[in-house]
Amino acid sequence: METLVKPLSVENTPQPEAALEAKGLSKRYRLGGETIVALSGLELTVPKGQFLAVMGPSGSGKSTLLHLLGLLDSADAGSVEIAGQPTASLSDDALTMLRRDKLGFVFQSFELIPNLSARENILLPAEVAGRRANAEKTLVKLASALGIEERLTHRPAQLSGGQQQRVALARALINDPVVILADEPTGNLDSHTGEEVLALFGRGVREEGWTVVMVTHDPKAALHADRIVFLRDGKLVGETLTNGAEARSTIERFVGV
Amino acid sequence: MATGVVDTLQSGLQILAATLIAMGGFMAYNTFAASVLERQREFALLRTVCLTRRQVQRLALLEAFLVSLLGIVLGLLLGVGLSAAITYFNAVSLGFEFRTLVVPLRSVVLASLVGVAVSLLAGYLPARSASKTHPLAASRAVSDPSPRGAPRLGWLLLAAGVAASVAPWRGLTALFGAALAMGLLFAGFSLSTPALLKPTLRVLTPILERVFGLAGRLGSSFSLRNATRNGVAVGAVVVGMGLTIGVGAMVAGINAAIRSWVDTTIVGDLFVTAPVSFPGGFAAEVAARVPEVAEVSGVGLRIVRFIPEDTPTGRSVALILVDPERFNPASGFGRFQFIPEQGDANDAYRALSAGGQVLAANTMRDRYGVSTGDTVTLRTGDGYADFGVGGVVVDFTGGGETFVGSLRDAERFGGGTPDLFVMTVAPGADPTAARDALVGAFPELYLDVTLNQNYRARILELTQQTFTTTNGLLVLAIFIASLGVANTLGMNLSSRQHEVAVLRTLGLTQRGVRRVVTAEGIVVLVLGTLLGVLTGLLLSQVITTGASALTGYRITPVYPWRLIVIALVASPLVGLLASLVPARRAARLSPVIALGGE
Ligand SMILES: Nc1ncnc2c1ncn2[C@@H]1O[C@H](COP(=O)(O)OP(=O)(O)O)[C@@H](O)[C@H]1O
Numbered sequence: 075m076e077t078l079v080k081p082l083s084v085e086n087t088p089q090p091e092a093a094l095e096a097k098g099l100s101k102r103y104r105l106g107g108e109t110i111v112a113l114s115g116l117e118l119t120v121p122k123g124q125f126l127a128v129m130g131p132s133g134s135g136k137s138t139l140l141h142l143l144g145l146l147d148s149a150d151a152g153s154v155e156i157a158g159q160p161t162a163s164l165s166d167d168a169l170t171m172l173r174r175d176k177l178g179f180v181f182q183s184f185e186l187i188p189n190l191s192a193r194e195n196i197l198l199p200a201e202v203a204g205r206r207a208n209a210e211k212t213l214v215k216l217a218s219a220l221g222i223e224e225r226l227t228h229r230p231a232q233l234s235g236g237q238q239q240r241v242a243l244a245r246a247l248i249n250d251p252v253v254i255l256a257d258e259p260t261g262n263l264d265s266h267t268g269e270e271v272l273a274l275f276g277r278g279v280r281e282e283g284w285t286v287v288m289v290t291h292d293p294k295a296a297l298h299a300d301r302i303v304f305l306r307d308g309k310l311v312g313e314t315l316t317n318g319a320e321a322r323s324t325i326e327r328f329v330g331v
Numbered sequence: 332m333a334t335g336v337v338d339t340l341q342s343g344l345q346i347l348a349a350t351l352i353a354m355g356g357f358m359a360y361n362t363f364a365a366s367v368l369e370r371q372r373e374f375a376l377l378r379t380v381c382l383t384r385r386q387v388q389r390l391a392l393l394e395a396f397l398v399s400l401l402g403i404v405l406g407l408l409l410g411v412g413l414s415a416a417i418t419y420f421n422a423v424s425l426g427f428e429f430r431t432l433v434v435p436l437r438s439v440v441l442a443s444l445v446g447v448a449v450s451l452l453a454g455y456l457p458a459r460s461a462s463k464t465h466p467l468a469a470s471r472a473v474s475d476p477s478p479r480g481a482p483r484l485g486w487l488l489l490a491a492g493v494a495a496s497v498a499p500w501r502g503l504t505a506l507f508g509a510a511l512a513m514g515l516l517f518a519g520f521s522l523s524t525p526a527l528l529k530p531t532l533r534v535l536t537p538i539l540e541r542v543f544g545l546a547g548r549l550g551s552s553f554s555l556r557n558a559t560r561n562g563v564a565v566g567a568v569v570v571g572m573g574l575t576i577g578v579g580a581m582v583a584g585i586n587a588a589i590r591s592w593v594d595t596t597i598v599g600d601l602f603v604t605a606p607v608s609f610p611g612g613f614a615a616e617v618a619a620r621v622p623e624v625a626e627v628s629g630v631g632l633r634i635v636r637f638i639p640e641d642t643p644t645g646r647s648v649a650l651i652l653v654d655p656e657r658f659n660p661a662s663g664f665g666r667f668q669f670i671p672e673q674g675d676a677n678d679a680y681r682a683l684s685a686g687g688q689v690l691a692a693n694t695m696r697d698r699y700g701v702s703t704g705d706t707v708t709l710r711t712g713d714g715y716a717d718f719g720v721g722g723v724v725v726d727f728t729g730g731g732e733t734f735v736g737s738l739r740d741a742e743r744f745g746g747g748t749p750d751l752f753v754m755t756v757a758p759g760a761d762p763t764a765a766r767d768a769l770v771g772a773f774p775e776l777y778l779d780v781t782l783n784q785n786y787r788a789r790i791l792e793l794t795q796q797t798f799t800t801t802n803g804l805l806v807l808a809i810f811i812a813s814l815g816v817a818n819t820l821g822m823n824l825s826s827r828q829h830e831v832a833v834l835r836t837l838g839l840t841q842r843g844v845r846r847v848v849t850a851e852g853i854v855v856l857v858l859g860t861l862l863g864v865l866t867g868l869l870l871s872q873v874i875t876t877g878a879s880a881l882t883g884y885r886i887t888p889v890y891p892w893r894l895i896v897i898a899l900v901a902s903p904l905v906g907l908l909a910s911l912v913p914a915r916r917a918a919r920l921s922p923v924i925a926l927g928g929e
């Protein structure tokens with residue numbers, strides 16, 4: 075298996091700065107008397123400006139990885155660095171600040187606050203950070219880039235799924251994060267709308283320089299990314315770039331589609 | 332005499348026990364309504380597995396019934412237990428032997444049944460809304476489906492509650508009226524609160540935002556999200572607050588009545604008793620031996636059998652035998668407090684001087700219809716005899732079941748010398764010096780002399796101490812209501828865990844989350860207290876009427892404005908306290924939940 079992993083290090087070209095770096099990441103859960111190893115010694119570097127998809131069978135540790143990268147849970151061993159900043163041994167408040175300033179989250183079921191308008195939802199992270207005034211300008215730009223200018227006064231319930239996910243994406247971007255962490259962002263969308271949202275991610279990465287880590291089990295979704303890594307039993311077991319000819323066959327090999 | 336006062340207060344405590352029981356019923360409803368909302372999803376699931384609408388409805392109502400039943404039983408036990416404990420506590424702390432507690436069982440059961448019936452009626456709404464849950468709701472996230480038509484029914488119940496609290500209830504039916512009004516107002520406010528929340532938030536949100544920042548605004552808008560459930564919590568606060576104000580007005584009313592009675596009738600400078608019988612001619616001896624004393628007037632205390640018209644077996648009542656000259660309007664120092672159009676000082680003096688006549692305490696008039704000019708049957712040394720009624724006066728002695736007669740008739744009631752002497756001191760003389768002179772003049776009698784101010788103070792102190800217990804009970808009522816709010820906030824939280832976690836991923840700190848929950852608690856308590864004060868003012872009349880009927884005294888409510896102001900000012904603080912535990916729980920929620928983790 076290991077031999078299938080193609081080394082991706084590009085020698086001689088300057089190494090782009092890492093947005094996100096996981097070193098020796100391990101996480102165990104105790105369930106009853108049993109210990110379940112969710113992640114074991116995982117190494118992952120996400121360079122700035124990359125669109126990374128994480129694939130793997132159910133129970134392979136994708137969610138656990140996202141929790142740890144999102145600073146929502148603490149690892150048993152190893153570390154996560156965001157834009158070169160170590161996060162181990164930070165207080166809950168410090169982690170919260172990092173999440174607020176450096177990370178953006180996009181969820182499978184959008185998770186907009188139902189009694190706030192789209193606009194208020196988008197501004198929420200900026201307001202939490204006490205930067206509402208500055209964020210207003212960003213909001214205008216984001217809204218037009220994501221095509222939701224007309225929807226800003228609506229409540230989430232008055233928006234379609236695709237529109238809700240665009241609002242959620244705007245909310246994730248309002249504080250100009252280092253990385254956007256997306257958990258099955260198209261899981262609750264029909265395939266056409268899902269494609270549109272994924273296209274937005276792709277364009278943002280290429281044109282605006284976003285960095286995205288997206289968990290998905292949908293090979294078509296994963297192909298929107300620049301790079302795909304495969305998880306199994308808490309370890310990275312392979313990866314591929316999507317611009318190569320072998321991308322589809324690699325996915326087939328690991329996911330069995 | 333003080334025993335009478337305490338007996339009265341005893342009756343007041345019984346009313347409180349009854350109201351607490353009613354509150355138990357409300358709490359049962361609270362829990363029930365919240366649990367139906369809580370399990371909206373579960374009900375929806377039941378619908379998907381093919382339970383019919385009617386079956387779901389029956390399931391919900393059955394649960395309501397069982398919970399309410401449990402509420403009544405627990406509430407009854409709590410009420411009786413509490414009253415017993417208070418009786419015991421008072422007996423110990425006041426060093427006073429109480430009559431054993433008599434719970435007015437019928438009225439209490441009636442009151443709690445009415446309360447619960449009204450609550451069940453309101454409980455029907457959530458049950459119906461549960462049954463209307465669309466099967467699809469199981470797969471959807473349910474926030475807060477407010478039952479359709481609820482506000483309109485709420486206004487209707489409110490109107491009925493207001494009508495019930497201002498209706499001219501008479502006698503013991505007022506107790507029923509109080510329970511009915513309370514139940515209706517509770518249900519009405521619970522259902523109409525969602526509509527009231529919006530205007531309240533318009534005022535509160537800017538304040539909360541100023542104090543708590545964004546978290547304040549979020550919490551205040553969250554309170555609208557769970558408007559139905561919060562409505563029930565507001566209702567609980569309304570009942571707690573309403574009871575406190577209403578009962579407070581009643582208690583202050585009793586207090587005022589006793590004070591005025593004490594001020595008017597406890598006149599005289601020295602109150603003299605002795606461990607042995609007073610010798611005949613004691614009054615004359617005092618006049619001869621103690622120049623500091625100007626007037627001496629004996630009082631005899633008897634328990635006699637009184638035969639009311641409709642109770643052939645009769646009742647034991649207090650008979651106070653006084654010296655008519657003490658109540659001579661021209662020369663005596665004694666005073667009566669007359670019930671309007673039931674005689675005056677001249678009539679009373681004439682009646683007492685003539686002998687063979689009595690004055691009736693107002694309780695005798697309220698309970699047995701004894702009025703001026705009637706004749707009443709009392710047992711004397713030579714069998715039953717009729718006495719004319721020369722007037723009706725306020726008297727708190729003997730639980731209010733009292734006649735005042737003349738010492739001239741003492742022989743007919745077992746004879747003997749007076750049990751108590753009331754004396755005034757000569758102009759310019761010092762009461763304390765007079766007391767010492769008196770005790771020194773009769774060493775063989777071991778006289779026990781109480782000065783007027785001490786005598787009054789003792790009666791008022793007894794009253795005061797009992798009121799302290801009452802206040803304790805009221806604090807308990809507010810505490811129970813706050814627990815209800817805490818409970819509701821906790822339930823709001825369980826249905827919002829996910830959202831709280833999302834806020835945490837967006838960068839809201841633990842402290843921010845705590846503030847969101849606290850802001851919501853403050854909204855509920857401030858609105859509840861506001862409405863509760865209104866309810867209390869509405870209820871005080873009917874509660875006081877009920878108390879009057881139970882105790883037999885004429886009490887007019889005295890509005891406890893200070894208490895009201897304190898309650899309003901303190902309500903945000905209580906909201907803060909009530910949200911302490913749920914806020915901590917919320918802050919501890921792992922943000923992992925946001926991503927579907929457990
Ligand atoms: N909170 C938890 N408690 C116990 N075991 C857990 C918990 N979360 C995840 N696991 C286990 O850890 C492993 C990895 O889970 P997860 O990261 O959710 O995988 P994926 O998202 O790829 O399905 C699985 O075996 C799962 O059962």
Ligand SMILES: [Mg+2]
Nearest residue numbers: 133136137138
């Ligand atoms: Mg998962």
